[in-house]
Amino acid sequence: MSTGFSLFVILGTLGTLVVITALLLLNRKVTNPGQTTGHEFDGIEEYDNPLPAWWFWGFLLSIAFALGYLIYYPGLGNFKGLSGWTSAGQLAQQQAEAEERYGPVFAQYREIPVHELATIPAAMRMGQRLFANNCAQCHGSAGTGAPGFPNLTDNEWQWGNSAEQIAQTLNNGRQAVMPAWSGVVNAIGIRNLTEYVMQLSGREAVSDQAQAGQQEYNRLCAACHGADGSGQPMLGAPDLTNNIWLYGGSREQITDVLRHGRNGQMPGFAGRLDENRLHILNAYVQSLSTQ
Ligand code: HEC
Ligand code: HEC
Structure with missing residues (x-):
């Protein structure tokens, strides 16, 4: 915390202890021992008796303990305490x-x-x-x-x-790194590639579109996914022939992967x-x- 805020916390903490101690000492003296203070509520009166000694000394002791604690452990603003204790x-x-x-x-x-x-x-x-x-x-x-x-x-x-x-x-x-192709291939090209990926994974595809897609594939994709589509572990390029999909195998999902690319990170x-x-x-x- 900033030095200013640290000072504020220190003064606030010590100030509170001083005020409590002062209140305690001031209230120890009684003016009329054995008499009532004159306060009365519903027939119940208050005697002007001193604070019980055990309670008074117990309170002082707990204040002394608090002071000792604040010196030994970190508690006063930025002051680290003499023990060097940290939660880390x-x-x-x-x-x-x-x-x-x-x-x-x-x-x-x-x-x-x-x-x-x-x-x-x-x-x-x-x-x-x-x-x-x-x-x-x-x-x-x-x-x-x-x-x-x-x-x-x-x-x-x-x-x-x-x-x-x-x-x-x-x-x-x-x-x-699976690049995005929407800037490289037009919508028809993406559609053809999608059909070819469908065909690669052994599913029904529109054959003339898949054939056109294959040519694009050889040009753009084979370097990473392999000429036969079986993938390339050095690059993390998945096997496209086994119908197991990281991002889903529907036409829509494949089209989306081709358009926008994917950058999975482990x-x-x-x-x-x-x-x-x-x-x-x-x-x-x-x-x-x-x-
Ligand atoms: C630079 C290498 C590279 C090129 C070029 C490339 N890919 Fe990929 N491809 C990847 C990688 C790597 C992944 C895995 C992405 C991931 O895990 O986030 C991937 C993922 C895919 C997926 C998703 C597979 C799944 O299991 O969901 C498809 C489909 C795909 N590529 C098709 C193609 C097609 C079609 C082309 C050509 C237009 C192509 N890729 C070009 C590297 C490449
Ligand atoms: C924050 C998410 C995240 C955590 C945590 C994570 N992984 Fe992965 N892990 C991934 C992603 C995403 C991939 C795929 C990366 C890609 O697209 O190529 C992956 C890929 C892998 C692969 C490669 C799979 C393949 O087909 O080659 C293995 C193995 C793996 N994680 C094992 C683990 C193990 C074991 C742990 C725990 C120690 C772990 N992962 C923790 C997200 C995570």
């Missing part, structure tokens, strides 16, 4: 303690190759928990995905499913999860598609 520091310490306890549990699987690890139930239970905490919000709790978020339980892999390719995906993330986890956990997740991803 406490969190880091607790995380370090947790890591010390649970780290070895994850580390024990580090040397087991991914495909073998995928068959060890205890490890896959850990994988499932890691997946639920880090991946399920995008890929679904069962890994079945949603439009724009790939299904990890099928056998279509944009970026490949070897242990190395998955490790690359999880560590560094992936950024897909975040990298290298800084967030350590290698041992990513190794288990790698195996868990393998287990999802081989169940």
Whole structure:
């Protein structure tokens, strides 16, 4: 906070303590011991008695405690307190303690190759928990995905499913580049391309349009999706022949992808999860598609 606001908080806090202390001391003296104060309500009168000693000293003690607390812990504006305690520091310490306890549990699987690890139930239970905490919000709790978020339980892999390719995906993330074609190809061209994509995926298509689309495809798309449409893992270009769709397989959905392009992004986890956990997740991803 700014220095001015910090001063305001400090003065406000200390000022309140001073005022409370003063009120307490001022009210300790009684003017007419044993007499009534003259206040009367409905026949009930108030005696002018001193504050009970236990209560008075208890109050003073709590004020002293408050002062001590404000000196030791951060509480007065920007003043950090003598203890050096911070909530971030406490969190880091607790995380370090947790890591010390649970780290070895994850580390024990580090040397087991991914495909073998995928068959060890205890490890896959850990994988499932890691997946639920880090991946399920995008890929679904069962890994079945949603439009724009790939299904990890099928056998279509944009970026490949070897242990190395998955490790690359999880560590560094992936950024897909499917260009928008509306500025390059006119509406008829897009329609023809859509028909060709329908045909590639083994569905009914208007054949002369698909034929015209194929020529455009060879010119514009084959470099990424392959001449036969089977995709290119280096670029994350999906296989267009298997009728599995990230963005939907209807004519309208395909046309929309062709017009506007798509830039799916998988975040990298290298800084967030350590290698041992990513190794288990790698195996868990393998287990999802081989169940
Ligand atoms: C620069 C490489 C590149 C070129 C060129 C390219 N694509 Fe793509 N395409 C991609 C990538 C990468 C994706 C995946 C996008 C994503 O995951 O967000 C994709 C996605 C698609 C999809 C969606 C697939 C799905 O599962 O939903 C279709 C359909 C498609 N491309 C068709 C085409 C057609 C037709 C052309 C030619 C007009 C073309 N692409 C040109 C790289 C390319
Ligand atoms: C913020 C959302 C998000 C989170 C969180 C996320 N992913 Fe992804 N993931 C994506 C998207 C989007 C793609 C597709 C990228 C593209 O279009 O190419 C993807 C792609 C992938 C792929 C590549 C699929 C293929 O076909 O090649 C794998 C594997 C994967 N994610 C696994 C995971 C795992 C494991 C986690 C948890 C550690 C995770 N993801 C967390 C959004 C997410």
